[in-house]
Amino acid sequence: MKALLLSACSLLFLAGCVHVFSERADLMVDRSIGYEQLRQNPKGYVGKYVKFGGIIASTKNTKDGSQVEVVQFNLGSDDMPYEEHVSGGRFLATSPGYLDNLVFKAGRPVAVIGEVKGEKVLPLGEISYTYPVIAIVEIHVWRRSDLYPYPPGYYDPPYYYYGYGPAYPYGWGGPYWYGPRHWR
Numbered sequence: 001m002k003a004l005l006l007s008a009c010s011l012l013f014l015a016g017c018v019h020v021f022s023e024r025a026d027l028m029v030d031r032s033i034g035y036e037q038l039r040q041n042p043k044g045y046v047g048k049y050v051k052f053g054g055i056i057a058s059t060k061n062t063k064d065g066s067q068v069e070v071v072q073f074n075l076g077s078d079d080m081p082y083e084e085h086v087s088g089g090r091f092l093a094t095s096p097g098y099l100d101n102l103v104f105k106a107g108r109p110v111a112v113i114g115e116v117k118g119e120k121v122l123p124l125g126e127i128s129y130t131y132p133v134i135a136i137v138e139i140h141v142w143r144r145s146d147l148y149p150y151p152p153g154y155y156d157p158p159y160y161y162y163g164y165g166p167a168y169p170y171g172w173g174g175p176y177w178y179g180p181r182h183w184r
Helices: 002-015 023-028 035-040
Strands: 049-062 065-073 090-095 109-124 127-141 159-162 172-176
Touching: 023 109, 023 127, 035 049, 035 090, 049 090, 049 127, 065 109, 065 127, 090 109
Parallel strands: 090 127
Antiparallel strands: 049 065, 049 109, 065 090, 109 127, 159 172
16 A cells, blocks of 8 residues: 555656656757857857757748747746747747648747757848757747646735734734736
C-alpha cells in the first residue's frame, strides 16, 4: 500500500515537470548564445543550435516551405515567452514543410529550437530589416489562455484577509478594496 501511494505521489510530482521540447533537442542548444548576440552577428553563429521564443507576427507559406516571423521575448523556465515592454527584435523560423496559418497565427506565443542559418534582409514597414534565420528543429505554440491561466476578474477586488473583522477570531476579516484594476 505504501509503495502504491509513493508511486502515485511521484507521478503527480513528475506531472508538474513536463517539458515542451524533447531532451534530445534541448541538449543540442548552445545556451551561451543570447538573442542580442545573434541579432548583431547572425553569420557568426551559423550551424549553432539556439532556443528562442516570442509572439508570432506572421506566417508565410511558399513552394520552398514555411516562414514564421517572431517578435522575440525572453523565455521563462517553462519555455513560455513572457511579454515585456521591450523586445530584442525579430527573427525568422523556417521549415521545409507546411505550417498552417491558423495554428501559427499572429499573436500566438511560440518557442523554437533550431539551427542558425544566417540572416535575411526583408522590408519591415518602410525600412529594410535584417532577420536572423533559424531552421526549426522543434517548435511549440501556446494558446493565449496558457499565458493567463486564471479567468478575467480572478484577481479583481474585493480581496479577503484573515484577521480582525466582524468574524474575528473565527474566520475571514472581510473584504477590502485595493485600487483600480491594472490591465495587462
